[in-house]
Amino acid sequence: QIQLVQSGPELKKPGESVKISCKASGYTFTDYAMHWVKQAPGKGLKWMGWINTYTGKPTYADDFKGRFVFSLEASASTANLQISNLKNEDTATYFCATMGIKGAFDYWGQGVMVTVSS
């Protein structure tokens, strides 16, 4: 069965960087794009962008251009999200999700809580 397993929680200081991973299994990794979604504490879902798992090309939503980088380790069926120069407002849970032909996010990772605090 299709599974997306994300890395564990992170506690970072402002200005530091973090890299979180999303390991896919149960399907051919390059068949579906990988999307990233942010959820700040007590808030709703915000789409961050996606990466084409076949070509490796990332696309970022306007609010996530600059400090956010999507990457792949295709041989390990893993997608990564790196955030540099962390700010307090980056404190959130970050989800990876696949989008199938239906145009909906079919499968989700369990989420990674990133806490930024001095």
Next chain:
Amino acid sequence: DIVLTQSPALAVSLGQRATISCRASQSVSISRYNLMHWYQQKPGQQPKLLIYRASNLASGIPARFSGSGSGTDFTLTINPVQADDIATYYCQQSRESPTWTFGGGTKLELK
């Protein structure tokens, strides 16, 4: 960008019908396809796809969930509401691909 508007909360009694609405700032329909989807999220969990393309039940989702709508107005109906359905529900559009947006979420609460 297409903005999706949901009421923040809805109070319902167990066994009754819950109707959750989502309004888009512009049409999310193309031809016969209504590109609106619904998710359920419980505290501490990832979202789960309930309904895709406005009215299609995702795999494994109980038949008490249904979706309807077209153009700019969409509805998720739960009938009858069970205790396990207490959660937050989000709509999401894929009309404006490759930019996707979510509604603000509707928290379903017990009356």
